[in-house]
Each structure stands twice: as C-alpha cells, then as structure tokens.
Amino acid sequence: MNCLSDAEIQAVVDNEASEDARQHAAGCTRCLARTDARREQVAQIVALGDGDLPSTLEARVRQAVASGRPARGSTALRSSAATAWRRPAPWVSALAAAAIVGLIVFAGLPRFGAPTTLSASEILGRSLQTLTSVRGVEQLEYELLFTGFSGPHRIEQLLDHDHPNRFRVADFGPDGVLQSAFSEDSLARRRSHLVRVDGRNYIIELTSAQAPVVSLPQLAQAQVETVIGLMQATADQKLTTIDGPGGKLYVIQIPTMTPVTGGSVVDLYQARVVIDGGDFGIRELEASGTMLKQPYSVSFKLIRRTIRQAAEVAAAEFAMTPGPGDMVLKGDATNDPVFDVLGTVLRELGRLKGD
Amino acid sequence: MTTMAASWMKPLDATLHSGPAAADPEAEVLRLLGDQGSSLYRFCRMTLGGADEADDVVQETFLKLLQHLRAGGDRANLRSWLFTVAANACRDRLRSRRRWLPWRVELDHRTVETAEDTPDRRLALDAARGLPPRDRLLLSLRAQGLSYRDIGIAAGIQEGSVGRLLARAVDRWKRRLEAAQGLRPASRREP
Numbered sequence: 001m002n003c004l005s006d007a008e009i010q011a012v013v014d015n016e017a018s019e020d021a022r023q024h025a026a027g028c029t030r031c032l033a034r035t036d037a038r039r040e041q042v043a044q045i046v047a048l049g050d051g052d053l054p055s056t057l058e059a060r061v062r063q064a065v066a067s068g069r070p071a072r073g074s075t076a077l078r079s080s081a082a083t084a085w086r087r088p089a090p091w092v093s094a095l096a097a098a099a100i101v102g103l104i105v106f107a108g109l110p111r112f113g114a115p116t117t118l119s120a121s122e123i124l125g126r127s128l129q130t131l132t133s134v135r136g137v138e139q140l141e142y143e144l145l146f147t148g149f150s151g152p153h154r155i156e157q158l159l160d161h162d163h164p165n166r167f168r169v170a171d172f173g174p175d176g177v178l179q180s181a182f183s184e185d186s187l188a189r190r191r192s193h194l195v196r197v198d199g200r201n202y203i204i205e206l207t208s209a210q211a212p213v214v215s216l217p218q219l220a221q222a223q224v225e226t227v228i229g230l231m232q233a234t235a236d237q238k239l240t241t242i243d244g245p246g247g248k249l250y251v252i253q254i255p256t257m258t259p260v261t262g263g264s265v266v267d268l269y270q271a272r273v274v275i276d277g278g279d280f281g282i283r284e285l286e287a288s289g290t291m292l293k294q295p296y297s298v299s300f301k302l303i304r305r306t307i308r309q310a311a312e313v314a315a316a317e318f319a320m321t322p323g324p325g326d327m328v329l330k331g332d333a334t335n336d337p338v339f340d341v342l343g344t345v346l347r348e349l350g351r352l353k354g355d
Numbered sequence: 356m357t358t359m360a361a362s363w364m365k366p367l368d369a370t371l372h373s374g375p376a377a378a379d380p381e382a383e384v385l386r387l388l389g390d391q392g393s394s395l396y397r398f399c400r401m402t403l404g405g406a407d408e409a410d411d412v413v414q415e416t417f418l419k420l421l422q423h424l425r426a427g428g429d430r431a432n433l434r435s436w437l438f439t440v441a442a443n444a445c446r447d448r449l450r451s452r453r454r455w456l457p458w459r460v461e462l463d464h465r466t467v468e469t470a471e472d473t474p475d476r477r478l479a480l481d482a483a484r485g486l487p488p489r490d491r492l493l494l495s496l497r498a499q500g501l502s503y504r505d506i507g508i509a510a511g512i513q514e515g516s517v518g519r520l521l522a523r524a525v526d527r528w529k530r531r532l533e534a535a536q537g538l539r540p541a542s543r544r545e546p
Contacts, residue, residue, distance in 0.1 A: 010522035016503045041525055046498045048476070048483055049401035053392040053413070061392070061414050065384050065421055238407070253407075 004031050013039045135161050137313045141304040146297070153179070154303070158317060162310045163187060168318050170194075185318040191333050192320040193341055201326040206333035206340050241277070248277030281305075380424035383433075384417055391434055392417075394499045395441055401495040402445040404484045412448070416441045435505040442492060442509040449488040482531035490524035497521055 004012070004021055011017035012025045012035050025031045140157045151174030160166035168183035178201070181194035193204040238253045253272040274284035281302075288297040322328050331344030395416060399409035419440050420433070429436075483491060489510070496506045506521075507514035 006522040006526065007519035010525065011503075011518040014497065014503070014518070014521070016518060038522075038525065041529055042497075044479055045483065045494055045525065045528060048480055049397040049495060049498045051393075051397055051400065053388075053396045054410075057396065057410050057413060058388065058392060060410070061388055061417050062385065064414050064418055065381055065388075068418075068421065240407075 003028060004034070009034050009038050013042055136307045136309050137161070139304075139306045139308070140302070143301045143303060145299045158313075160310055160313070160318070166318055168320070181320060183318055183320050185315065188315060188318070189333075190319065191340070194320055201323065203320055203322055203326055203328045204341050204344050205320070205328060205330045206344065207330070208332050249283065250275045250277055380421055383424055383430075384421045387420065387433060387437065388417055391437055395437055398438065398495045398499045399441055399445060401483070401498060402442075402488075402491050403448060404491075408448055412441055412444045415444055432505075435501070435508060438496060438499070438501060438505065439509040442496065445492060446488065449492075478535045479532055482528050482535055485531050486524065486527055489520070490527055493517070493521050494524050494528070 004024060008017060008021045009025070009031065012022055017025070025035045137158065137160045140155075140159075142155050142157075143152045144155050145152050153174065154172040154176070156170045156172070158168045163186055165184050165186040168181070170181040171179045173179045177196070178194070179196055181192075183192045184190070189208055191206045193206075195202050195204075240251045240253075242249050242251060251272065251274050254270065269289045271287040271289075272285070273282060273287075275281070276283050284299075284301045286297075286299040288295070329344050329348050331340060331347065333340050392413065396409060396413050399412045403409050403412070416437055420437060423436070424430070483494070486494070492510055493506060496509055501509065503517040504514050506512075506517050510517075512520065
C-alpha cells in the first residue's frame with residue numbers, strides 16, 4: 001500500500017480510517033510520524049474548546065424550557081429563513097451614511113446625573129433625548145464603515161446647532177486622503193462641494209444658496225431617531241456594562257430579527273450600541289437592516305468631540321479653502337443641489353470647449 | 356505521543372437510548388442539557404469565538420429541541436440533531452457577521468480570553484479565529500467528538516469529504532499558527 005494521503009492520516013487520527021489504512025500507519029515509519037504529528041496538532045485544537053456550560057446559562061436555558069420561550073438576553077427563534085441580501089443601491093448607501101453622520105451630529109452630551117440601575121430601554125431613551133439638545137457649534141471626528149466601503153473612513157464634521165443648514169463634512173478614505181467634502185453656510189448663503197478625481201481636488205462653489213426643504217442633518221436625525229426608537233421598542237435587548245478608559249460604558253445589543261419582505265420604510269435586523277455611562281452620548285454603533293427595502297450595514301466609532309460657542313467660530317471654518325493645484329468652479333445655487341453641481345460642471349466644460 | 360483530549364475520541368451515540376424521561380419533552384430536554392450542554396457550549400464558543408453569541412445559540416438550540424419533541428419529532432440520535440441545529444445557527448450568525456463591519460477587537464477579546472490564557476494558547480486561539488467559517492465549524496464539531504457522518508449532516512457536506520476538509524482545516528490552522536509564531540511567512544492566499 002502506498003503512503004497515506006493527508007485525509008487518510010486525518011481519518012486515522014479521528015478513528016475513521018479503514019483497517020488497511022490503520023495497519024499501514026502502524027507499520028510505516030513515515031506515516032506513523034505524520035500520524036503522531038497530526039494527532040498532536042488536533043489535540044492542541046481540541047484543547048482550545050475547553051470549558052463547561054456556565055451555571056448562569058444553564059439556569060437561563062432551564063427557565064426558557066420551563067416557560068417555552070427565550071429567557072431575557074436570548075435571541076428569538078426565527079420564524080422563517082432570512083431573505084437573501086443584495087448589494088444596496090449607491091443612493092441608499094449615501095442615505096444611510098448620512099444617517100450615521102447625523103447620529104454623531106445629534107448625539108449630544110447633556111448630563112443626567114449618575115444612574116444607579118437602568119434598563120437597556122431607559123438608557124436608549126436617555127440617549128434619544130440627547131439627540132436634540134445640543135447647542136453651539138459641535139466639532140466631531142469619527143470613524144465610519146459602511147456597506148461597500150473598502151475600509152474605515154475618517155469623517156471630520158462641524159455643525160452649528162444654533163443655525164440650521166450651517167455645517168461642513170469632510171470624508172477621508174482608508175488611505176487618509178481627503179475623498180470628498182461638503183459644506184453649507186446658510187448665513188453666508190454659500191454651498192461648496194469638493195470631489196477628488198485622479199488625485200486632484202475639484203471644488204464647486206455655489207452662491208445665493210437657498211436652504212433645501214430637508215437638510216442633510218435633518219434627514220439623518222430622523223433616521224437616527226428611528227433606529228434608536230426601534231432598538232428601544234425591541235423586547236429582547238441585552239445590556240452589559242463594561243469599564244472603558246473614560247468610565248462606564250453601556251453595551252446594548254438587540255437580537256437578530258427575521259427580515260420581513262415588504263416591511264416598514266426602515267427596518268432594523270441587528271444593532272449594537274455603546275453608550276457612555278456618564279453623559280449617555282453614543283460612542284459606537286453597529287446596525288444592519290433595510291431602508292426603503294434596500295439592505296444596509298453601518299458601523300461608526302467616535303474619535304473626538306468638542307463644542308464651542310457659535311460666536312467663537314469664524315465663518316471661514318464653514319467654507320472650503322482651495323489648496324495648491326485645486327480646481328475651483330463657481331456657480332449659482334438653486335433649490336436643486338444635484339443640478340447645481342452638474343450644471344456648473346457642464347457650463348465650465350462648455351466654456352472650455354467654446355474656447 | 357501526546358494524549359488527545361478525551362472528547363475527540365469519545366463515541367457519539369450517547370443519546371441513542373430512550374430512558375424514562377423520553378415521554379416527557381421537558382424532562383428529556385433537561386436531561387440532554389445536562390449530558391450535552393457543556394459539549395454544545397464548547398462547540399458554539401469555538402465556532403463563534405465569543406461567549407455571548409454562544410449563550411444565545413445554546414438556548415435557542417434547546418428551545419428548538421423542546422419544540423421538536425413536543426411536535427413528536429424523531430428521537431433517534433438527538434445529540435446529532437442538537438449539533439446540526441446549533442451548527443445551522445452558528446452558520447447563520449457567521450454569515451451575518453461577514454456582512455457586518457468589524458467590531459472592536461478589544462470587545463471581542465474581552466468575551467473570550469481569560470486570565471489563564473498563556474501566550475501560546477492565545478496564538479493558537481487567534482489562529483483558529485482567523486480560519487474561514489467552515490474550517491472553524493468542522494474543527495469545532497470534530498473537537499466535540501462527532502463522527503464524520505454526523506459532521507457531514509451538521510455541516511451540510513458529504514460524509515466522504517469530511518476527512519479531506521478536516522485535514523485541510525488543520526493544515527490551515529497550523530500554517531496560521533506558525534506564521535504567528537514567526538516560523539513561517541504569512542501566505543497571501545491565507546484567508
């Protein structure tokens with residue numbers, strides 16, 4: 001008999017080999033050595049899975065069996081197979097990304113005093129209250145990952161809570177290079193877009209800008225409030241408390257829920273949120289679900305946050321300052337931001353062709 | 356020769372008998388919880404890499420068993436049935452996790468590592484965590500002593516392919532471990 005294959009050696013170790021293979025392994029020096037070596041590797045792997053059923057889990061299962069339904073903290077049984085996930089349309093990605101931008105934007109930090117014992121729902125409720133209570137100009141830096149991103153993006157954001165539609169958002173890609181930026185200053189009636197193409201920044205400056213019917217932060221806030229509200233309404237939240245470097249953190253997770261085809265405008269299938277135990281601001285969040293029936297998945301982590309009085313912030317901070325080599329295109333704004341950008345670019349193209 | 360962990364070699368027909376409790380679904384579930392709970396928990400932890408999700412899958416599995424028994428389901432080889440249901444739940448969660456964005460490493464490790472973990476064990480654990488989901492599933496099933504037949508059922512693969520796939524999974528784990536130990540350069544093809 002020829003020497004054994006790796007699969008046959010594995011079968012010998014697993015006591016699943018044929019009699020011929022076992023006899024060969026016992027009599028062949030080379031195969032015996034291979035068998036011993038594999039047996040040792042297998043033993044190492046087996047040893048990784050040690051540990052007995054924790055008594056708390058056993059009690060939980062016993063309780064669940066007695067009641068016939070999951071005890072607190074468990075995942076509800078799925079009533080049907082999950083629907084297939086599809087890659088979301090880019091515009092949905094943008095919409096959901098905007099929602100997360102808003103989540104950070106509106107995750108304010110009013111203090112409620114040190115809590116004693118709070119339920120997951122109460123913590124979410126308090127966090128929800130923070131969404132609309134920030135005043136002044138808030139500066140944020142955070143990491144954002146979204147379906148379709150090749151890696152974590154870093155977002156820098158400035159938002160004037162005292163003046164609607166006054167903000168600036170800059171998106172740095174996984175390589176640390178600025179990918180795009182958007183700013184709007186309702187006081188100066190100015191809107192700017194920056195796009196990086198082939199290593200060059202193109203800035204589109206639009207003047208006479210009117211405030212859109214629904215601003216990006218307003219849209220995002222509505223979505224974020226929905227997500228937090230859905231989490232709060234979920235019956236089976238799991239709350240754990242951990243000690244972070246800056247103090248206590250609440251980690252709230254909702255179980256996997258079965259996607260329902262044709263469900264609400266916004267559905268949440270899974271979510272995990274980390275809330276600061278001191279100020280109830282949201283520090284981290286992972287969520288997946290559907291928005292307008294398109295799946296999305298998003299994660300963010302707050303890096304830095306500061307708040308200043310509006311009077312302390314210069315108007316120039318809401319503008320986009322061109323750097324060396326940047327191309328600036330200027331135009332007038334209308335109530336259609338998409339057309340504004342396209343129109344300005346096409347006009348510039350036409351002017352160049354005409355020249 | 357290194358002594359293998361007992362569970363790897365243990366026969367797998369522990370649930371084939373029908374005792375007095377068999378007529379009462381709740382009593383049967385609790386009996387199996389006592390007999391197989393630890394093994395199922397180890398399997399889930401090893402496959403999922405975290406205690407929280409393993410807790411959920413274990414509870415979910417025993418509740419499904421209760422439903423199965425109450426509905427008059429087949430009682431032959433319930434151990435295999437338990438691992439098949441748990442394996443399906445783990446696979447669902449692993450698939451879902453792949454669609455998710457990575458959670459903070461320190462939070463994941465917080466749920467898995469213990470003070471008793473030695474550096475060698477941590478490297479071995481990390482190497483196992485880095486394996487493709489199917490490899491982790493197969494190794495976890497075998498580590499709890501399931502036969503190739505039962506592994507095939509639980510993992511949804513042909514029984515004849517189990518040995519080959521297990522051998523590859525062990526090889527991949529070994530390569531990852533050696534790379535982590537600096538004994539071998541990390542392969543670009545390694546997942």
